[in-house]
Amino acid sequence: MSTSLQPLGHLSPGQDLNGYIQSVNRIAVLTAEEEHELALRLHEENHLESARRLVMSHLRFVVHIARSYSGYGLQQADLIQEGNVGLMKAVKRFDPHQGVRLVSFAVHWIKAEIHEFVLRNWRIVKVATTKAQRKLFFNLRGAKKRLGWLNNDEVDAIAGDLDVKPTVVREMESRLSAHDAGFDAGPSDDESSAYQAPANYLEDHSLDPAARVEQQDMENDSHGRLLKALAALDERSRDILQQRWLSDNKSTLHELADIYGVSAERIRQLEKNAMKKLRESMGDMSEGFAA
Template sequence: MGTSLQPVDVLAPGANLNAYVQAVNGFAVLSAEEEKELAEKLYYHEDLEAARRLVLAHLRFVVHIAKTYSGYGLSQGDLIQEGNVGLMKAVKRFNPEKGVRLVSFAVHWIKAEMHEFILRNWRIVKVATTKAQRKLFFNLRGAKKRLAWLTEEETKVIAEDLGVETKHVREMEGRLSAYDAAFDAGSDDDDDTAYQAPAYYLEDKRYDPAVQLENADWSDSNAASLAKALEVLDDRSRDILQQRWLNEDKATLHELAAHYGVSAERIRQLEKNAMKKIRVAMEA
């Protein structure tokens, strides 16, 4: 086939995109008779070797489609990889009895995977979620003949061509013209520009006197409730909780077991029962 690459390699383009393109172009193009024979082997006998040959022969077609989406600023390698997933789905579902070539059937699956990838990665904020919005997203860029905003007449023409309302065209045009802004200042921003980041306009409430007073009251209230709840325990249970949870240097179960002359499991039971009593007392 003119290349030493394994099938797994050509399904996932690496850093050298030119080498990948050259490699997939080395796979022979199938004639209609060869394609039908392979498709029948896969369709009727689940022949995986036939599936492999069908996929490899059409990888160049995925590269061709990926180039048509170069205007979205996304990696061509990533687009090709997503398109290859669509190609494999198409090969798996291809029925040779329908009388069409695989390339005609596969184009839908390849584009569908690329569309999903573009919509997931083109912007941080989703620009197209409904079926009508997705249709506009992939057609409006090609419909605009210049960089300026659409005129009223141009908007009407595009709306009629795509079968949508003019307000939806305007809305999508605004989304396409917008850009993502970083929340925090960039690492290379200087003092004169860093303040423009949205993060600098949020109020820092950590040092708000009212918030600090509320936190202090809450802490004092919890401490008082815990001290009162500890009074319901017997001396041993209180000491176990004190040494296990409240002291800075916390004791282990085995250390307490040795101190009280019981098993570590008995200390664990006493600790568990004491916790239940504390919880009930604090909720009362």
């Protein structure tokens, strides 16, 4: 069953909200026997007309749920549309053999779709991403008894009720109290306030073309000096450094000791001396370039 179903022909909440609500309230509510029979036909025969009737008879219930989310500053018509998507998903998954009414089963799917819509559109930046944050987001607004910040006792009580840490409650309260801000100064901002726009102080210097070219030149120069310094070492010292530091599968001191037939301590000494020569050689090259 497609979730793009238009339950009332061409009428939708976005076109005429009041007319839509009046229309869905005129649709007859199904009896338990009628609902069970339609659900059986859908479940066993995939009968689409049965699905349509089940959806239509529960549209008023979606309107009722959507009204409880009016405090988020979002269009009521959009909330109803999202709730309708959840209702259609519920009808598709409803099993009449479980012995429950569709309205009891559908409430979860309707609220889930509305929750997703609120979280996507309430702020430009998402305020809730984890499961605990999402639960807290929709409960904290109703749990606050006043407009001011929560005191410690209120934070602890809410944290206990929702089974989250008090620090999570404090963080979510801070997010709920924050406001979106434009990145650039507004057209009506004067010089005294325009400088406060984030565009004037949030700058990513790593993307500066000159800085990137300079960084690449430094990396190429360092790589070239390293290769020259390695070439100046004797073959054994060079191999030890490559095996110990430059290989994807680095060798241990004991593994190299077995290869060269010496003690692990001797390999450590050779490695130390080779590193010293390497640093000195690269230092001399750097001074020569600087001169």
